[in-house]
Amino acid sequence: MTEETIFKIGDTSIKGDLILAPMDGVTDMPFRGLCRQLGSALSVTEFINTLDVLTDHPRYKKRLAFEPFHRPLSLQFLGDEAEQILAAAEILIPEVQPDLIDINLGCQSKNVVARGAGAALLREPNKIAEIFNLMTREFELPITAKIRLGWDDDNLNYLEVARIIEANGGAMVAVHGRTRQQAYRGSANWEPIREIKQAIKIPVIGNGDVKTVADIDRIKNETGCDAVMIGRAAVGNPWIFSRMDRDDVPPPVVLRTINHHLAAMLAFYGERGVITFRKYLKAYLKPYHLPDDTLLSLLKSKDIDFVVQLLEKIFSTI
């Protein structure tokens, strides 16, 4: 991992240009740790629902867990009102001491937008201004945003939103090149990322459909973005943060990483970690096209020793 500062978010040095994108239900503490070890330059939590913090709902606590080597750590908040996000931050900042706070302006799920949070805020630029104004006045640490291009193709207000974030003290904008209406359909449009980079001075992070090392180079060249966020492609290929395509990772390294990841899951979740691990395991094994029955017995088992031994056997023949 490089020790050189590649860019700064406020006063926080970021020593790399590849960053694991936050993903609800995916980028938990073990996966963030693994990706950080492999080169992700920043650890962003899954979104923390501000209402959970304010009602002290136990479900959010595991989402902020981290180890010292994960830093720089960004806590991502999902909320709909400036005062509510501020109140949640007042509780968590002293407790967690994150390096950055990120505001989720991109989540597209029905429940979230129905509540006026995530991508719904793109329709209310005044609220975005209020959130950034309040948060940056109240706290010393950098406040950043993760946005989409707009609500839909008729409301592509990414430039307005990016300028509002900057004008109200925001320290970085990460841009997923899709609208809310697109959800994850179609392909990401990187041209707006280039336009945003030209329009504002704070760092811009490009995101959407980066799957290979060639994609990393392409999004950087086409947009001039300061760094690249990678989400779905990191599941199954966390080595992308070491600039390795999946096909270039030798099977013994894959097995070693699987065992390391599984051990981290068990340490974090207890025995049920073997169940939570299935989604990653399936992705790790995808390139090998294993017979269905072998894959099923692996992905259905709760018996940790069985899983470890079967993996050993499978990899001895790959």
Ligand SMILES: Cc1cc2nc3c(=O)[nH]c(=O)nc-3n(C[C@H](O)[C@H](O)[C@H](O)COP(=O)(O)O)c2cc1C
């Ligand atoms: C399962 C899943 C959960 C996600 N959860 C979050 C989240 O909590 N916060 C957020 O800002 N974006 C979230 N995203 C969006 C990703 O951060 C990213 O913007 C998107 O997946 C596009 O990047 P990719 O093509 O590299 O996956 C999520 C995406 C997925 C697939």
